[in-house]
Amino acid sequence: MILILGGTGEARALAERVPAVSSLAGRVREPRLPVGEVRIGGFGGVSGLAQWLRDNDIHAVVDATHPFAAQITANAFEACQRVGVPFLVLRRPGFAPRDGWTWVGSVAEAAAALPGSRVFLTTGRQDLSAFAGCPQWFLARMVEPPEPPMPHRIEVLLSRGPFTVESELSLMRAHRIDVLVTKDSGGAMTSAKLDAAQELALPVVVVRRPPLPAGAEAVATVDEAVSWLGTAGA
Numbered sequence: 001m002i003l004i005l006g007g008t009g010e011a012r013a014l015a016e017r018v019p020a021v022s023s024l025a026g027r028v029r030e031p032r033l034p035v036g037e038v039r040i041g042g043f044g045g046v047s048g049l050a051q052w053l054r055d056n057d058i059h060a061v062v063d064a065t066h067p068f069a070a071q072i073t074a075n076a077f078e079a080c081q082r083v084g085v086p087f088l089v090l091r092r093p094g095f096a097p098r099d100g101w102t103w104v105g106s107v108a109e110a111a112a113a114l115p116g117s118r119v120f121l122t123t124g125r126q127d128l129s130a131f132a133g134c135p136q137w138f139l140a141r142m143v144e145p146p147e148p149p150m151p152h153r154i155e156v157l158l159s160r161g162p163f164t165v166e167s168e169l170s171l172m173r174a175h176r177i178d179v180l181v182t183k184d185s186g187g188a189m190t191s192a193k194l195d196a197a198q199e200l201a202l203p204v205v206v207v208r209r210p211p212l213p214a215g216a217e218a219v220a221t222v223d224e225a226v227s228w229l230g231t232a233g234a
C-alpha cells in the first residue's frame, strides 16, 4: 500500500491516480477529502509514524503536504529511512518572483518588515501569533477561526477560496489594503491575490519556503509522482 501525506490539491489529485491511503492532520473541521481510504490525525512523531508504516505494510510514501508543513516532512523522511521505505516529496513550484516583492525567511521576519499600515495577511491561522505585537491593521484570511495571540487590530475573514483576481481586487480595494503578506505556497489557486496586488501596485512580502530534508528526493508534479511510484515498484 502507498501512503500519501495530504492536505493539498496535489495530494487529492494523486489519490485519484493511484490506490493509496491518504493521511490528513485533522486541522480543518470539514476537510476536502481525497478519494480512497483516508486516515485523520497525527502519527505521534517519527517513531509513531515508523510503527504505523510497518503495521500497515506501506511500500512507499509520497509527502504531498503543504510546502510549509516542514515538521511532518522531516518526520516522514526520517521514519522512512528507519523502516527502509522509499520516500518522495511532491511539492509544487513556488511563485515566479516579481518586481517589488520583499522576500523574508520567516513569518516573524515578515512581521518586523511590514511596509504598510493596512495589511492583507494570508499566511494562515497557525502563523497569526507572529503578528500579535504589530501596530498595523490586519485583514487576515484563513479557513478555520484563529485563537489568540493575534494582532489587536484585526478583521478575520473565514474563507477557503478559490479566489479570482476580480474578487481579490475588490476585497483589497474595499479594505484599503496597502501591503500583502503571503507564504511562497505556489500554485494557481493562490496566485490571484498576487495579480491583484500587482494591479494595485501594492508591496508584497513573501515568506520563503523552509528547506527540504537534506537528501530527500522531490518532484514538482503529480505526473512525476505517478512515474516515481511505478519505478519504486509500489
Ligand code: NAP
Pocket (backbone or CB within 6 Å): 005, 006, 007, 008, 023, 024, 025, 027, 040, 041, 042, 043, 044, 045, 046, 048, 049, 064, 065, 066, 068, 069, 070, 071, 072, 073, 075, 123, 124, 126
Ligand atoms: P506540520 O507543522 O508540518 O506538522 C505538525 C504535526 O502535525 C506533525 O508532526 C504531525 O503530527 C501532524 N501532521 C501534519 N500533517 C499531517 C498529515 N498530513 N497527516 C498526519 N499528521 C500530520 O504541519 P502543519 O503545517 O500544521 O500542516 C498540517 C496539515 O495542513 C498538513 O497536512 C498540510 O499539508 C496542511 N496545510 C498546511 C499549510 C501550512 O501553511 N502549513 C497550509 C495548507 C495546508 P505527529 O507528529 O503526531 O505525527
